[in-house]
Amino acid sequence: MASGGLQYQYARLTIAEKLIALNVLVFLLDGLSKALLGHSVSTWFQLPKDFLEFIGQPWSLVTYSFFHAGLMHIFWNMIMLYFASRIFLNLFDAQKFINVYFLGVIVGGLVFLLSYNVFPTLLNTNTALIGASAGVTAVLIFVCAYIPNQEVRVFFFNIKLWYIGAFFVLMDLIQIPYGGNIGGRLAHLGGALLGYVYARQLFKGNDIGSGFTKLRNAITSLFKPREKKAPMKTVYRKGATANNKVDYDKQAKQRKIDIILDKISKSGYESLSKEEKDFLFKAGKED
Incomplete structure (x- = not known):
């Protein structure tokens, strides 16, 4: 009965809330693996900086986003995702949300990979990339670019969305020269770029994520059991x-x-x- 209740409650969640629940579950399981095995299983899923290592685990271009470095890392990511998704899902459906989020994750990961291989001496502070920040930033910047003049309440003030988006982008840009998680900052900017371009193109009537939707549907169909043809009957x-x-x-x-x-x-x-x-x-x- 309890299991059925949980399934019902999970089914009622929005796509963003389901994603948050999945991230929290992975975080807890990763912590449990550290306690029981003495090491994290995230090494199989984090995005390595070396291209040869990446070729050996290509799934990491997506799976890295489900692992986080600590409690505050996942806490702030999920808080930002929750509030940005509330605005997003008032405008568009779950399919658009999945497109923006995971394309942000992918583009952020590619920027990280390219940066480490173009500027290896500059970015020698990170060994691998983890965290949902690129996807979260993509969703946030998407809504900031699509309805930039929409005002939201932040503490005691109303502020336009484009101010919020500009603030987070500038924070990443400012912190790059001072070192420390440079690869992560660049991944954020990759997600931000995807969110901005997606929003502006959609504003013009071009859905740049339509190909990604077809790819996801094609992959999903591979795992669906084939339906048996029903016998002919009168309709x-x-x-x-x-x-x-x-x-x-x-x-x-x-x-x-x-x-x-x-x-x-x-x-x-x-x-x-x-x-x-x-x-x-x-x-x-x-x-």
Whole structure:
């Protein structure tokens, strides 16, 4: 009963909340492995700086993002992801979120790899890359670039999103010359670049993540069991009508979402009515 309750609660989470839960679970299991085995299993999943090592574990270009160096590392990453995702998922669906987050992770990882191999003497302070920061930064900068003039409450002040995005990018840029986690800073900037470009292109009607969506769907289909062909049977008119109604409702819902997003792009999020904001929020939770 408890297991069923947990599954139900997990199913109700947004895609971002599920990602946060997965990160926390991996963090706890990694800590348990250190306690029981005396060493971390993250060495198999962290992104190495050397290209030859990376070729031996190519999955690390994604898996590095699920491991963190300590409690404060994962805490701040997950806090930022939670708040940035609340804005993101009021605008777009779970598929867009996955695209931005994991493309940010991948681009951040590639920037880290390239940096270490182009400037090996400058970046000799890190041995490998771990942490979700590149993906989190991609989501944050995406919303800051897509609705830059939208104001949010930070402590006792209202501040525009683009100020927040500029602050985090400048913090990474400023800290690079002083050493210490330079590779990580560059990975953040790689994620930020992806988030910015994705948002601006989407604003123009170009979804640069569509190819990534197709790739994910192709990979997922490989692990799905093949469905057996059902025997021929009569399809009653009532059932067909019901299916048509479902399709019509989905199309109508998507049309309404598109209209609201177009309104946001022209006039900002605050121009929406309470009904439109509630509709976007519910649509994000359903996806």
